[in-house]
Amino acid sequence: MHKVNIRERASVLWNSFCYWWGRRSLQSRLVAAYIFIILGPCLLVSVYSYRAINNTYVRDAIDKNSYVLQMEKLHILNQIEAMERAAQMAYSDKTVQNYLVNESDPSLSELIDFNTTTFVNMNRIQINNPNIEHLRLYSGSRNVHEIWPIIFREDRVSMEPWFQKALELKGQELWSFQSKDPDLMQRYSGNPPEGQPKVSLLREISIPAGHHVGMLQVDMLLSRFTPKTYTDVRDNQSQMFITGDGVHLFTRPDNSFVLEHPKLTGAIAKRLQKYAETGEWEVRYKENGKSFLLIHTPLTEIGASLLNVVSMDSVMERISHTRNLIIGLNIGFIFLVTAIAYVLNAFILKNLRRLTETMKRARRGEAYTSISIRGGGEVGELAHHFSKLMNTINTLVAQAVHKQALSKEAELRTLHNQIDAHFLYNTLENIKMLAEIENQRAISDALTSLGGMMRYNFKWSGEYVKLRDEIRHIENYIEVMNIRFEHPVMLELGIDAPYLELEVLKMSLQPIVENSVKHAWSTMKEELAERSISIRISEAAGDILIAIRDNGCGLTPERLSELHESIYAKEEPGADASGFAAGGYRGGGIGLRNVHQRLQLFYGGAYGLEVRSEAGKWTTVLMTLPKVLLTGDRQT
Numbered sequence: 229m230h231k232v233n234i235r236e237r238a239s240v241l242w243n244s245f246c247y248w249w250g251r252r253s254l255q256s257r258l259v260a261a262y263i264f265i266i267l268g269p270c271l272l273v274s275v276y277s278y279r280a281i282n283n284t285y286v287r288d289a290i291d292k293n294s295y296v297l298q299m300e301k302l303h304i305l306n307q308i309e310a311m312e313r314a315a316q317m318a319y320s321d322k323t324v325q326n327y328l329v330n331e332s333d334p335s336l337s338e339l340i341d342f343n344t345t346t347f348v349n350m351n352r353i354q355i356n357n358p359n360i361e362h363l364r365l366y367s368g369s370r371n372v373h374e375i376w377p378i379i380f381r382e383d384r385v386s387m388e389p390w391f392q393k394a395l396e397l398k399g400q401e402l403w404s405f406q407s408k409d410p411d412l413m414q415r416y417s418g419n420p421p422e423g424q425p426k427v428s429l430l431r432e433i434s435i436p437a438g439h440h441v442g443m444l445q446v447d448m449l450l451s452r453f454t455p456k457t458y459t460d461v462r463d464n465q466s467q468m469f470i471t472g473d474g475v476h477l478f479t480r481p482d483n484s485f486v487l488e489h490p491k492l493t494g495a496i497a498k499r500l501q502k503y504a505e506t507g508e509w510e511v512r513y514k515e516n517g518k519s520f521l522l523i524h525t526p527l528t529e530i531g532a533s534l535l536n537v538v539s540m541d542s543v544m545e546r547i548s549h550t551r552n553l554i555i556g557l558n559i560g561f562i563f564l565v566t567a568i569a570y571v572l573n574a575f576i577l578k579n580l581r582r583l584t585e586t587m588k589r590a591r592r593g594e595a596y597t598s599i600s601i602r603g604g605g606e607v608g609e610l611a612h613h614f615s616k617l618m619n620t621i622n623t624l625v626a627q628a629v630h631k632q633a634l635s636k637e638a639e640l641r642t643l644h645n646q647i648d649a650h651f652l653y654n655t656l657e658n659i660k661m662l663a664e665i666e667n668q669r670a671i672s673d674a675l676t677s678l679g680g681m682m683r684y685n686f687k688w689s690g691e692y693v694k695l696r697d698e699i700r701h702i703e704n705y706i707e708v709m710n711i712r713f714e715h716p717v718m719l720e721l722g723i724d725a726p727y728l729e730l731e732v733l734k735m736s737l738q739p740i741v742e743n744s745v746k747h748a749w750s751t752m753k754e755e756l757a758e759r760s761i762s763i764r765i766s767e768a769a770g771d772i773l774i775a776i777r778d779n780g781c782g783l784t785p786e787r788l789s790e791l792h793e794s795i796y797a798k799e800e801p802g803a804d805a806s807g808f809a810a811g812g813y814r815g816g817g818i819g820l821r822n823v824h825q826r827l828q829l830f831y832g833g834a835y836g837l838e839v840r841s842e843a844g845k846w847t848t849v850l851m852t853l854p855k856v857l858l859t860g861d862r863q864t
Contacts, residue, residue: 258569258573259566259569259570259573263562263565263566263569266561266562266565267562270558270561270562271558274554274555274558277554278547278550278551278554281547281550282547285543285546285547286521286540286543289521289538289540289543290511290521290523293466293521293523293536293538294523294525294536296456296466296536297468297523297525297534297535297536298525300454300455300456300457300468300534300536301525301527301534303454303455304453304454304527304534305529307359307448307452307453308529308530310357310359310360311357311360311429311446311448312401312429313357314353314354314357314360314363314446315401315429315431315444315446317353318350318353318363318365318444318446319431319433319444321346321349321350323342323345323346324346324350324365325433325435325441327342327346327367327372327379328365328367328368328369328372328379328433328441328442329369329435329441330369330371330372331369331371332371333371333373334373339373342375343375347375347378347379350363350365350378351378359448359452359453360446360447360448361409361426361447361448361449361452362377362409362445362446362447363378363445363446363447364377364378364379364380364412364444364445364446364447365378365379365380365433365442365443365444365445366380366381366382366384366385366442366443366444366445367379367380367381367382367441367442368382368440368441368442369381369442370383376413377412377413380412382442382443384412385412385443385445390402390404390406390428390430391430391443393430394430394431394432394443395432395440397431397432398432398434398438399431399432399433399434399437400431401429401430401431402429402430402431403427403428403429403430403472403473403530403531403532404427404428404430404472404473405425405426405427405428405450405470405472405473405476405478405532406425406426406427406428407425407476407478408424408425408426409424409425409426409447409449424449424450424451425449425450425451425478426447426448426449426450426453427447427448427450427453427472427530428445428446428447428448429444429445429446429447430443430444430445431443431444432444450470450478453470454468454470454534456468457469457470457478457479457480457534458479458480459480464483464539465538465539465541465542466536466537466538466539467479467480467483467484467485467536467537468534468535468536468537469496469534469535469536469537470527470532470533470534470535471496471500471532471533471534471535472532473531473532475496475497475500475501477493477496485520485537485539488516489515489516489518489520491515492513492515492520492537495513495515495522496522496535496537499522499524500524500533503524503526503533509522509524510522511523518539518540518541519539519540519544520537520538520539520540521536521537521538521540522535522536522537523535523536523537523538524536579608579611580610582599583599583610583611583614586599586614587614590618599611599614599615627829630829677703677704677705677707677708690734691733691734691830692731692732692733692734693731693732693733693734694728694729694730694731694732695723695727695728695729695730695731695732696728696729698732698734698735698736698737698738699721699723699728699737699763701738702719702737702738702741702763703719705738705741705742705745706719706741706745706761709745713759715758715759716759717745717759717760717761718758718759718760718761719760719761719762719763720760720761720762720763721762721763722762722763722764722765723763723764723765724765727765727772729857730772730855730856730857731856731857732853733823733826733827733830736823736826736827736851737763737774737776737851739819739820739822739823740776740819740820740823740837740849740851741761741776742819743819743820743849744761744776744778744780744847745761747780748761748778748779748780748781748847749780749781750781751781758779759778759779759780760778760779761776761777761778762775762776762777762778763775763776764777767855770854770855771835771852771853771854771855772852772853772854772855773850773851773852774850774851774853775848775849775850775851776848776849776851777846777847777848777849778846778847779845779846780846780847781843781844782841782842782843782844782845782846782847783839783841783843783847784843785843788839788841791820791839792839794818794820794821795820795821795824795837795839796824797821820837820839820849823837823851824836824837827851827852827853831853831854834852835852835853835854836851836852837849837850837851837852838850838852
């Protein structure tokens with residue numbers, strides 16, 4: 229019900245707008261049309277330009293920050309290489325391996341020798357790589373002597389989560405991100421300061437393979453591992469993140485986007501999970517009405533990811549400024565075009581207003597005077613045709629009156645014929661029954677045909693009938709007339725079934741057939757063995773051609789010429805409806821002439837009759853009419 233009310237209201241509003249629009253002047257509608265025509269392309273161009281500029285700004289922002297991200301990734305790869313190189317140097321030192329494996333207490337000389345040579349080399353590895361925070365070796369032996377800050381017993385870290393993971397890898401590298409760096413040496417009796425986030429390279433030491441000896445750990449603070457992620461330079465437009473194991477985000481603690489947008493962490497986690505499953509990454513993100521670009525690059529070497537989260541505030545500000553500029557230019561352009569169109573239309577439509585005023589005076593019945601439009605063009609052509617129209621109005625009115633008179637005459641004739649029609653029908657039925665009782669089949673059939681003809685004549689419901697009805701009436705007429713003749717007339721029909729549905733004027737074919745029956749064989753000295761009338765239908769150029777042909781005596785060229793003059797002669801002043809002039813002259817061919825005039829009156833001057841004949845052989849009457857079904861739809 230609610231939807232119906234909305235549709236009704238919309239329909240009422242639309243009708244009101246159409247009524248209001250139809251009452252506007254032509255100049256106003258032309259100006260509105262110009263605005264609409266110009267506004268459409270302007271909007272399309274503006275939208276296309278705006279989107280292109282928008283995409284350009286966004287693409288530039290993505291390219292710029294992607295470059296920064298790639299540079300940071302290159303720095304991280306260098307740090308990874310330095311940590312791996314340090315771990316390899318410590319792992320491959322045989323003296324260190326033997327020291328970690330030793331289950332007995334070493335002698336004093338061995339400790340001094342190890343401390344002055346091997347331990348110094350371990351320190352030199354860290355000194356040569358100043359970004360490395362810790363290089364630590366953990367021994368599984370309980371008898372090993374710890375040498376801080378490099379060599380420790382592994383029971384200090386055996387409870388750490390990363391320790392078990394490293395053992396499961398069986399000597400392969402494990403990269404672990406940790407949020408703090410605990411103090412293994414326990415140098416602080418009170419609350420120890422929390423360490424900074426770090427990344428650790430861990431590897432189990434197995435000598436020989438499969439025999440656990442200890443653990444290797446190389447640590448680097450994230451502030452050195454990825455400086456731009458923990459930079460001290462305050463940038464409110466972008467922020468880098470690095471994700472470790474478990475999709476944990478590491479970034480600077482202050483001025484972070486995460487503080488103002490708490491859903492950002494979850495969105496990044498979902499995108500990382502989707503990227504791991506499908507390899508697809510969604511760059512754009514929006515929260516609390518603010519837009520961000522999430523630019524991502526994987527760090528496959530350590531199983532992590534590096535992200536650059538870019539705020540779109542500055543980009544959107546530039547886009548908004550560009551949009552306002554485009555809108556302002558469009559408005560100014562439309563105002564300019566409107567003013568120009570109004571002035572030009574006022575000049576162009578001046579002659580049209582003159583013509584309109586002349587038409588109004590003619591409509592009010594005032595005397596029409598010629599109108600002169602200088603300059604020609606459509607308005608001048610319209611004025612010319614208006615003058616022609618005024619000159620032919622009387623002719624058209626006369627034709628309409630004549631057509632109406634013919635229709636009224638047919639109606640009156642029908643009403644006259646319908647008087648006592650039922651009495652005649654009943655009488656014919658009674659005579660038919662008597663003929664059947666007396667076994668007079670020929671008389672009964674003739675009465676049936678005669679009754680059909682009477683019903684067809686009396687029933688005048690309109691000017692048009694189907695061709696099948698007119699053909700049936702002709703068949704009844706032939707059957708009735710054959711009672712009179714010793715040699716019957718044969719009716720041959722060459723009509724395809726689809727043509728039987730065509731629209732024809734009622735009583736348009738029967739007069740032609742009647743003319744043939746009465747006159748075709750009247751002057752022949754010898755009786756023909758077979759008298760025939762054929763009706764054929766063909767189609768040419770979208771029109772229907774009906775040919776009614778008899779095999780009678782035909783017409784001489786002189787008689788055919790006289791018949792044409794009678795059929796095609798224009799109506800003479802003072803002539804009555806029967807074709808007789810006031811002086812008593814009768815043109816001849818009245819039936820054909822009436823049919824021809826009716827065809828032209830109802831279908832137009834391009835249609836009508838044409839008589840062709842060859843003396844002593846045949847006569848053909850061609851009827852041309854449009855191809856129209858009884859519904860009135862012209863067929864193409």
